[in-house]
Amino acid sequence: MTTHVVPADPQVMVTVKKKAQPSKSWVLLDSNGETTVLDVDKYAIMHRVNIHARDLRILDPLLSYPSTILGRDGAIVLNLEHIKAIITSEEVLLRDPSDEYVVPVVQELQRRLPILNAANQGQQTSARIDFDAGVEDVSPFEFRALEVALESICSFLAARTLELETAAYPALDELTSLISGRDLDKVRKMKSAMTRLTARVQKVRDELEQLLDDDDDMSDLYLSRKLAAASPVSGSGAANRYNVSPTIGSKISKASIATLCGDENDVEELGMLLEVKLAIYLRSINDSFTPKLSQYYSVLQAYFMQIDGTLNKLTTLREYIDDTEDYINIQLDNHRNQLIQLELFLSSGTVSLAIYSLVAAIFGMNIPYSWNTDHDYIFPWVVVVSGLLSAFVFILIMSYARFKGLVGT
Numbered sequence: 567m568t569t570h571v572v573p574a575d576p577q578v579m580v581t582v583k584k585k586a587q588p589s590k591s592w593v594l595l596d597s598n599g600e601t602t603v604l605d606v607d608k609y610a611i612m613h614r615v616n617i618h619a620r621d622l623r624i625l626d627p628l629l630s631y632p633s634t635i636l637g638r639d640g641a642i643v644l645n646l647e648h649i650k651a652i653i654t655s656e657e658v659l660l661r662d663p664s665d666e667y668v669v670p671v672v673q674e675l676q677r678r679l680p681i682l683n684a685a686n687q688g689q690q691t692s693a694r695i696d697f698d699a700g701v702e703d704v705s706p707f708e709f710r711a712l713e714v715a716l717e718s719i720c721s722f723l724a725a726r727t728l729e730l731e732t733a734a735y736p737a738l739d740e741l742t743s744l745i746s747g748r749d750l751d752k753v754r755k756m757k758s759a760m761t762r763l764t765a766r767v768q769k770v771r772d773e774l775e776q777l778l779d780d781d782d783d784m785s786d787l788y789l790s791r792k793l794a795a796a797s798p799v800s801g802s803g804a805a806n807r808y809n810v811s812p813t814i815g816s817k818i819s820k821a822s823i824a825t826l827c828g829d830e831n832d833v834e835e836l837g838m839l840l841e842v843k844l845a846i847y848l849r850s851i852n853d854s855f856t857p858k859l860s861q862y863y864s865v866l867q868a869y870f871m872q873i874d875g876t877l878n879k880l881t882t883l884r885e886y887i888d889d890t891e892d893y894i895n896i897q898l899d900n901h902r903n904q905l906i907q908l909e910l911f912l913s914s915g916t917v918s919l920a921i922y923s924l925v926a927a928i929f930g931m932n933i934p935y936s937w938n939t940d941h942d943y944i945f946p947w948v949v950v951v952s953g954l955l956s957a958f959v960f961i962l963i964m965s966y967a968r969f970k971g972l973v974g975t
């Protein structure tokens with residue numbers, strides 16, 4: 567399978583438009599910070615970094631996979647929002663380099679990957695690492711690349727959270743002073759955006775927390791350690807395999823002599839010694855990389871605290887929205903209670919006036935009766951007594967309602 571590789575100028579690459587098939591567009595960054603745009607299919611990527619198709623499927627932009635950090639034998643598969651990358655011990659493959667959110671990540675990788683590269687290059691080209699002479703305190707390539715990705719995604723989510731806070735808090739304060747349909751719709755949209763952003767931040771936080779809680783998962787991200795552990799057995803002969811220890815070399819010479827002399831006991835004893843020496847060598851590798859692994863743990867812990875702080879801001883904003891909703895509901899309940907009280911007043915007044923109207927209706931009937939003649943002084947008394955009776959009924963109803971707590975004092 568042939569692939570077309572086109573070198574890209576770092577100054578020109580930022581203006582590259584998306585291809586017709588963005589899923590095939592990759593940018594390759596090596597340890598010197600140099601970039602190369604690749605337009606290849608997934609099989610070429612799988613063959614280059616030696617990963618399975620199920621791992622590469624996580625980086626497919628057409629599929630909605632959550633944020634994931636996977637450590638494989640020779641690569642780190644990284645899916646953090648818009649950052650979809652494959653990190654090895656010598657290069658970084660980043661998907662969709664023309665994306666507006668990916669361009670700053672590429673520029674930051676170009677700036678930070680070449681740092682102290684000269685010290686690392688001597689270690690990578692050597693067939694072994696001399697731990698007796700000591701190794702410079704240089705962060706491995708994959709650590710620097712992963713740190714850039716984590717810093718970028720944490721800053722991106724923090725910026726989105728800040729934008730949401732800047733728009734949400736004034737809208738919520740305005741809603742508490744004046745409830746309107748426009749403000750309610752604005753707050754509803756902000757709450758939906760906050761829910762989606764919270765889910766994204768929570769997933770990134772969970773991935774970092776899982777790495778911090780599991781030492782094996784964190785060790786899987788240390789690709790340089792795997793290469794160093796595999797180096798003793800990667801040579802073509804005994805001299806290359808055990809060159810780190812002159813004692814082992816002398817034992818191998820003795821093994822050759824013992825074999826020629828036919829002493830099988832010495833060969834068995836020497837085999838046991840070689841196994842012990844190999845175990846000591848592998849342990850020395852672990853001991854030599856432990857400080858860097860602890861430093862890497864501290865870096866992950868720092869970004870975990872940053873993303874956790876972003877999540878706390880979103881949680882605070884959610885609580886503020888919930889408090890605002892409770893306050894609005896209390897206001898609506900208060901207005902509703904006031905309307906009910908007004909309705910009670912009107913109903914009580916209607917009942918009282920109904921009594922007054924009943925008296926007027928009785929005396930207004932066109933029915934002849936004898937006591938209506940020569941009793942003109944009765945009319946004022948009827949009017950006054952009916953009015954007092956109506957007022958008494960109104961006061962009686964309101965007193966009962968206040969006694970039962972139906973109206974305020």
